[in-house]
Amino acid sequence: MRHGFFVFLFAILTAASGSTQQRNAHPTLRGDVSGSGGDLVGTWKLISRVARLEDGTAVQESLGTTPKGYLMYDSSGHMAVQLSKPDRPTAIDCGISGSAPSDNGPQVLNGYEAYFGTYTIDETNHTVTHHLEGALASADVGRNLIRQFQISGDKLTIVVRTSSPKGRQIRTLVWERVR
Numbered sequence: 001m002r003h004g005f006f007v008f009l010f011a012i013l014t015a016a017s018g019s020t021q022q023r024n025a026h027p028t029l030r031g032d033v034s035g036s037g038g039d040l041v042g043t044w045k046l047i048s049r050v051a052r053l054e055d056g057t058a059v060q061e062s063l064g065t066t067p068k069g070y071l072m073y074d075s076s077g078h079m080a081v082q083l084s085k086p087d088r089p090t091a092i093d094c095g096i097s098g099s100a101p102s103d104n105g106p107q108v109l110n111g112y113e114a115y116f117g118t119y120t121i122d123e124t125n126h127t128v129t130h131h132l133e134g135a136l137a138s139a140d141v142g143r144n145l146i147r148q149f150q151i152s153g154d155k156l157t158i159v160v161r162t163s164s165p166k167g168r169q170i171r172t173l174v175w176e177r178v179r
Contacts, residue, residue: 085111
């Protein structure tokens with residue numbers, strides 16, 4: 001049932017993205033998913049998310065130590081991601097909580113992170129760039145978020161390098177393909 005909800009939500013978000021204008025142009029054609037990029041297509045369930053400073057010091061994450069989430073890429077170059085802190089408050093706080101703006105990461109709202117848009121792949125640098133067309137925090141719309149990626153079988157590892165008030169961070173997310 002939950003998987004069906006996420007597929008439904010992804011379909012709505014993807015349909016809505018067709019009417020949104022992008023602020024930032026990007027050189028790689030949307031939907032270019034040849035090579036290892038074709039392996040990204042599908043639905044991925046979050047297995048782990050760990051953040052460390054460049055010196056290896058663990059960082060407290062705004063989504064907690066065991067967030068839940070799904071990441072979806074389709075063959076036409078669209079993507080969506082949703083991440084949730086499992087013990088987030090039941091009362092809704094519409095302020096940005098626990099998330100300072102960073103150079104390569106979206107803002108978290110009430111223990112939830114979500115955005116959708118298109119994606120492009122740079123095979124040479126093993127990166128995927130998420131071009132945000134919609135997000136929980138309107139300030140994130142139009143941003144381009146670069147992620148290093150590696151696929152091994154049904155495991156996808158995404159590495160995000162970003163800054164925070166504590167310093168440069170390396171966030172590693174491990175995903176498992178949903179079959």
